[in-house]
Amino acid sequence: MFMYITYGTKEYLEEKIPAGSLLLEGNSSAAAIYESDGENPFQEHHSYEIINKRGDLQGAGFAVMNHIPVSEEGRSRFEDRFQNRAGLVDNEPGFHAIRILRPVSNDPYIVLTLWDSQASFVSWQQSKAYHDAHKDRGTSSGLPQDLFTGPSFVKEYVVERT
Template sequence: MNIYITYGTLDYLATYQEKYDGALLLEGDSNSALVIETDGENPFTEKHEYEVINQRGSLSGAGFVVMNHIPVSEEGRSLFEERFQNRAGLVESEPGFSGIRILRPYHQDPYIVMTLWHSHADFTNWQQSKAYEEAHKNRGTSKGLPETLFTGKSFVKEYMVAK
């Protein structure tokens, strides 16, 4: 399964959304995105192409989407992926959780951990939960991923699902 993402204005991307069944139109503060999950080819000219290496839940039904972009070194890819393949999955039991996709880039883009929520409040509640604390307890410790795996700082983009 693949995910393809293109970026642009909300109005422009809305015209594309109509062409692709199941496409997810996302509205952000600085830009908007259109996300397509498919076994087919990339319909966009942009090469933001990802393989879904871990998934739970659904893209549909979400009202809020968080994309954590994580730049991983070539040498660190296998360890990074192993950690996500063996993750505890605590987020999936949280109220308001809709889905998660761990995305491996085909090109020079960073990895993306995309979580989908019914609402922004549900995401905020997850961040303040004991489950979140448990899921992230090793971050920045010797049990966590070594900093040398990363080629830069991660960054997060948040989006509302446009109707």
């Protein structure tokens, strides 16, 4: 299973995205995502293999993409961590879906989560489950920092259309 992502203005993407895509609107840009076993529907795109998934993309109102640049040498350890994740987010109120996305080319990994609303996402970030899921970050029990080629960054979007 693959996920294809393209970026642009909301107006441009509204004209170009196929049925079944999600249109995501951020503060300064928009994105369209399409999940499929088939062909990529976008002319300009970023391609990802879905290595872990839970939940349904449809019906969500808010999306968060955590972009994580991982070194070539660190890919297997990074993926193993997510393949064996505790899954605490899966039971949070307002949670819809998670996708762990392995880049097909030179892009960073993406951890995509979809929520009912931004408030649901913020509640997750403030929860004990979030603290437990991230307790090893930055410690000797967590992933070594040399696995990463740069800092991660997060983009948040309102889901405009499903």
